[in-house]
Amino acid sequence: MTQASTQPPLLEVNGLSLEFRTRSGVVHALEGINLRIQRGEIVGLVGESGSGKSVLSYAMLGISDAAARVTSGSAVFGGLDLIKADEPTLANIRGREISMIFQSPRTALNPIRPVGRQIEDVLRRHAAGDVHQRGPDLGQNLRQRAVQALREVAISDPERRVKAYPFEMSGGMCQRVMIALALACRPALLIADEPTTGLDVTTQAAVMDLITDLARQRQMAALFITHDLALAADYCDRLVVMHAGHVVESGPASELFSRPRHPYTARLLSSTPGPGTTLEDLKPVPGNLPDLRRAELPACRFAERCEQADDRCRREVAPVVVQGTHAVACWHPLHAATPSEESAV
Amino acid sequence: MSTTVLASLNTTTPLLQVERLHKRFPVTGRRDSFLHAVEDVSLEIAPGESLGLVGESGCGKSTLVRLLARLHDASEGRIVFGGEDLCETPALRFARSTKRHAIQMVFQDPTDSLNPRYTARQTIAEPLALLSSMGVAEQRARVQEVAAQVGLPSELLDRFPHQLSGGQKARVGIARALAVQPELLILDEPTAALDVSVQAVVLQLLQRLRRELGLSCLFVSHDLNVVRLLTDRVAVMYLGRIVEVGPSDQVFRHPQHPYTRALVSSIPGQGPRIKLAGEVASPIDPPAQVCRLYGRCPVGQDLCTRQTPLLRTVGNDARHKAACHFLQPT
Amino acid sequence: MSAQRSTWWSHARHVIGDNPVTLVAAVLFALLAVLALIGPFIVPYDPLASKAESALQPPSAAHWFGTDALGRDIFSRVVVATRMDLGIAVSSVVLSFAVGVPLGLAAGFLGGWWERGVTRLSDTIMAFPLFVLAMGIVAALGNTVGNIVLATALINLPFYIRVARAEANIRREAGWVEAARLSGNSDMRILAFHLFPNALPPAMVQVSLNMGWAILNAAGLSFIGLGVRPPQAEWGILVAEGAQFIVSGEWWVSLFPGAALMLAVFTFNLLGDALRDLFDPRRRT
Numbered sequence: 026m027t028q029a030s031t032q033p034p035l036l037e038v039n040g041l042s043l044e045f046r047t048r049s050g051v052v053h054a055l056e057g058i059n060l061r062i063q064r065g066e067i068v069g070l071v072g073e074s075g076s077g078k079s080v081l082s083y084a085m086l087g088i089s090d091a092a093a094r095v096t097s098g099s100a101v102f103g104g105l106d107l108i109k110a111d112e113p114t115l116a117n118i119r120g121r122e123i124s125m126i127f128q129s130p131r132t133a134l135n136p137i138r139p140v141g142r143q144i145e146d147v148l149r150r151h152a153a154g155d156v157h158q159r160g161p162d163l164g165q166n167l168r169q170r171a172v173q174a175l176r177e178v179a180i181s182d183p184e185r186r187v188k189a190y191p192f193e194m195s196g197g198m199c200q201r202v203m204i205a206l207a208l209a210c211r212p213a214l215l216i217a218d219e220p221t222t223g224l225d226v227t228t229q230a231a232v233m234d235l236i237t238d239l240a241r242q243r244q245m246a247a248l249f250i251t252h253d254l255a256l257a258a259d260y261c262d263r264l265v266v267m268h269a270g271h272v273v274e275s276g277p278a279s280e281l282f283s284r285p286r287h288p289y290t291a292r293l294l295s296s297t298p299g300p301g302t303t304l305e306d307l308k309p310v311p312g313n314l315p316d317l318r319r320a321e322l323p324a325c326r327f328a329e330r331c332e333q334a335d336d337r338c339r340r341e342v343a344p345v346v347v348q349g350t351h352a353v354a355c356w357h358p359l360h361a362a363t364p365s366e367e368s369a370v
Numbered sequence: 371m372s373t374t375v376l377a378s379l380n381t382t383t384p385l386l387q388v389e390r391l392h393k394r395f396p397v398t399g400r401r402d403s404f405l406h407a408v409e410d411v412s413l414e415i416a417p418g419e420s421l422g423l424v425g426e427s428g429c430g431k432s433t434l435v436r437l438l439a440r441l442h443d444a445s446e447g448r449i450v451f452g453g454e455d456l457c458e459t460p461a462l463r464f465a466r467s468t469k470r471h472a473i474q475m476v477f478q479d480p481t482d483s484l485n486p487r488y489t490a491r492q493t494i495a496e497p498l499a500l501l502s503s504m505g506v507a508e509q510r511a512r513v514q515e516v517a518a519q520v521g522l523p524s525e526l527l528d529r530f531p532h533q534l535s536g537g538q539k540a541r542v543g544i545a546r547a548l549a550v551q552p553e554l555l556i557l558d559e560p561t562a563a564l565d566v567s568v569q570a571v572v573l574q575l576l577q578r579l580r581r582e583l584g585l586s587c588l589f590v591s592h593d594l595n596v597v598r599l600l601t602d603r604v605a606v607m608y609l610g611r612i613v614e615v616g617p618s619d620q621v622f623r624h625p626q627h628p629y630t631r632a633l634v635s636s637i638p639g640q641g642p643r644i645k646l647a648g649e650v651a652s653p654i655d656p657p658a659q660v661c662r663l664y665g666r667c668p669v670g671q672d673l674c675t676r677q678t679p680l681l682r683t684v685g686n687d688a689r690h691k692a693a694c695h696f697l698q699p700t
Numbered sequence: 701m702s703a704q705r706s707t708w709w710s711h712a713r714h715v716i717g718d719n720p721v722t723l724v725a726a727v728l729f730a731l732l733a734v735l736a737l738i739g740p741f742i743v744p745y746d747p748l749a750s751k752a753e754s755a756l757q758p759p760s761a762a763h764w765f766g767t768d769a770l771g772r773d774i775f776s777r778v779v780v781a782t783r784m785d786l787g788i789a790v791s792s793v794v795l796s797f798a799v800g801v802p803l804g805l806a807a808g809f810l811g812g813w814w815e816r817g818v819t820r821l822s823d824t825i826m827a828f829p830l831f832v833l834a835m836g837i838v839a840a841l842g843n844t845v846g847n848i849v850l851a852t853a854l855i856n857l858p859f860y861i862r863v864a865r866a867e868a869n870i871r872r873e874a875g876w877v878e879a880a881r882l883s884g885n886s887d888m889r890i891l892a893f894h895l896f897p898n899a900l901p902p903a904m905v906q907v908s909l910n911m912g913w914a915i916l917n918a919a920g921l922s923f924i925g926l927g928v929r930p931p932q933a934e935w936g937i938l939v940a941e942g943a944q945f946i947v948s949g950e951w952w953v954s955l956f957p958g959a960a961l962m963l964a965v966f967t968f969n970l971l972g973d974a975l976r977d978l979f980d981p982r983r984r985t
Binding site: 226 | 426427428535565566567568569570571573574577592593594595596598599600632633636637638639643645646648649
Binding site for chain 3: 436
């Protein structure tokens with residue numbers, strides 16, 4: 026999906042398709058994914074669980090399930106195609122250029138290692154390449170950097186906390202530690218996979234504030250994966266909406282939130298209780314995600330749940346129509362653009 | 371809250387009346403230390419009313435709810451239900467009490483709250499077998515009836531939990547709670563573990579059931595938007611105490627207690643965020659005269675360390691109360 | 701209920717067909733079970749009949765496994781011993797299970813004095829080298845098959861207690877345990893009808909491993925003369941009888957009973973995973 030910018034994007038995913046070979050059939054998890062993230066941009070990737078959001082990020086980092094096969098497409102990061110890169114190259118990129126934080130902070134941290142040591146492990150792994158960092162006081166140097174990393178994520182009393190174990194910390198603090206781990210080597214891109222699910226509202230706000238503040242300070246790009254559209258709209262510059270392995274819409278957050286163009290985005294919005302809605306206003310998304318193992322999937326995978334779907338939707342994949350920076354792939358978009366504004370990509 | 375004040379507020383006898391409930395857990399390893407999970411909680415629920423209970427992790431709402439459901443015994447206080455003090459029967463023996471069927475609960479995690487070795491039918495039928503006098507045929511019919519009420523197709527009844535989706539499991543949990551026709555239904559974060567689209571469906575189902583069955587509900591959640599939709603009144607908890615209580619719409623639109631204000635402002639899209647400094651204080655041996663929020667509160671003053679604020683009326687509405695020395699009605 | 705039974709069988713077939721190892725284990729187990737049941741009726745020779753002239757004959761067409769020092773057909777003795785060994789194993793495992801699992805569940809779920817008492821018992825048993833304890837019990841009570849079963853059951857008790865207690869500890873806080881209380885279950889009912897079925901899968905693996913150990917235990921006791929008495933046929937005794945002849949070159953007297961022992965224990969170990977899959981509804985598709 027195009028973005029009006031002269032700079033080359035930091036990450037560009039083109040036509041990425043991925044499938045899983047399972048005993049009960051081939052699961053077409055991703056199809057023709059296009060995604061672009063500029064340097065320093067905060068992008069929200071939203072969709073129901075099962076829409077392929079996490080699968081996409083795992084594929085980019087090369088940590089997909091063993092049964093996954095990329096059937097086409099590329100994911101170019103700083104001139105390197107991550108899909109075609111080999112494991113040693115990817116291992117160097119993970120943690121250093123691209124970092125990821127996960128959903129359950131307590132389970133993502135090693136329970137038998139103090140948090141400071143875990144941060145030092147990351148630093149040590151990626152310091153191997155930096156000649157000036159080696160030497161007899163590497164240990165001392167790393168320890169100080171670990172304390173500094175904790176301080177930067179607003180953990181109070183970091184000299185003491187650096188020796189603490191994950192079970193001694195609250196959920197919110199564990200999440201901060203995970204953020205510290207991820208940002209220790211100053212990556213250019215942070216992927217956050219549902220970082221606030223399960224956290225309290227105030228902790229959620231604090232964690233999201235922290236991530237976005239650090240991102241802005243360091244000109245770091247961030248990809249937020251979440252099913253909470255309102256949360257994404259509040260914190261992200263741009264939103265990308267996924268449904269059943271397709272990208273259906275993308276655009277500036279505020280615009281997408283107030284004037285969604287894809288029927289699915291509109292439904293997602295209307296099924297989320299907000300400050301002004303009443304219970305009768307809530308319109309849940311009808312039906313369920315289609316079974317991606319079926320060989321005969323309709324061209325538009327939302328067709329079976331969409332009121333506006335017609336025969337064409339089932340047969341032909343809708344082209345992406347761009348209006349400014351707001352792109353949608355639908356034969357019957359809401360707030361349809363006038364012909365002069367349309368341009369196929 | 372004295373009982374006389376409570377009595378004057380109600381024109382009808384409340385279904386549930388909680389009076390000065392306390393729950394203290396001994397701290398392992400330290401002999402005279404106690405963790406004050408629930409402290410001096412008083413509230414009431416009228417027949418057919420839905421009361422929301424909000425607060426963050428560690429505020430004691432899970433403990434409070436388990437005290438009300440008589441799964442645990444309180445350290446102090448009374449739980450008056452239909453005129454009877456439930457605390458007189460210890461929790462261990464409450465399972466066989468005649469009042470057991472009257473208070474039921476829907477749990478947070480549908481996967482965790484269903485026995486993985488029982489089919490949906492067996493799960494829903496069990497309370498009927500144990501708490502009602504129905505024969506086998508009647509039980510079967512009732513299971514079908516309640517499954518239909520919650521929108522669970524009958525062909526799913528013979529499936530095991532791992533063969534059901536999240537939304538279907540949630541329905542089984544609700545059906546189980548409704549099977550014995552309770553008077554009070556406690557809902558402990560019933561949609562927290564569900565996906566957004568399924569959440570909407572379950573919420574609408576709960577609303578419909580409330581209306582059809584005239585149930586009283588205690589709806590616990592940390593999602594304020596959801597609570598606002600399904601409740602008439604709401605109580606806000608912090609560190610074991612109720613800090614604000616009142617009609618839901620009012621509490622959300624005009625929160626009075628500093629904690630409620632911070633909570634409401636954290637909802638995405640609610641404008642400028644009021645941040646509370648530091649971390650939650652420890653619930654172990656809290657000093658008795660200090661307000662629990664002191665130290666994080668933007669308003670905190672000397673008086674707050676000398677006298678724990680009690681719930682008092684805000685403005686003109688006798689139903690809206692907040693526990694703060696420095697209320698500024700907006 | 702018949703609908704449930706038929707799905708149980710189709711599930712059993714699925715589990716067996718799914719994994720070739722399970723299939724092998726199932727076939728071997730079936731073979732052992734058949735031999736245990738009808739062995740004494742199909743053997744070519746009377747296992748107790750001694751014929752001095754044909755003593756210590758190597759394996760031949762007439763005697764597949766050769767003959768022992770008293771001229772008895774080893775093949776017949778090995779087959780007949782299957783019933784004895786399997787019988788001891790099954791009885792002791794069932795006894796261990798029936799006593800150990802409820803004790804462990806009570807310890808894990810009820811805590812307090814239950815837990816203290818049961819863990820003390822378990823620790824006391826485990827403080828002894830298990831085989832030595834078995835020897836002691838049989839020596840004190842006398843060499844009967846019954847006492848062997850008792851001794852074997854006792855020394856295996858801690859394993860069941862531990863497995864059941866661990867399960868109960870984990871499940872104690874589960875939502876469905878609380879829900880069961882709300883549904884009117886007393887603590888005893890929760891133990892019996894909710895926790896017990898859930899403790900079955902890991903207990904089943906234990907059962908299978910124990911069968912192997914129980915056989916080895918009985919064989920070991922018999923080997924040192926504290927078990928089954930001659931002239932009864934039991935794999936351990938047979939190995940003992942042949943031990944003195946290995947040096948003089950009559951290898952077949954010990955080898956075949958030893959191989960039978962090995963095969964039986966091997967089968968039960970393989971069966972462990974299959975048994976667990978059979979009993980766990982989560983593995984049903």
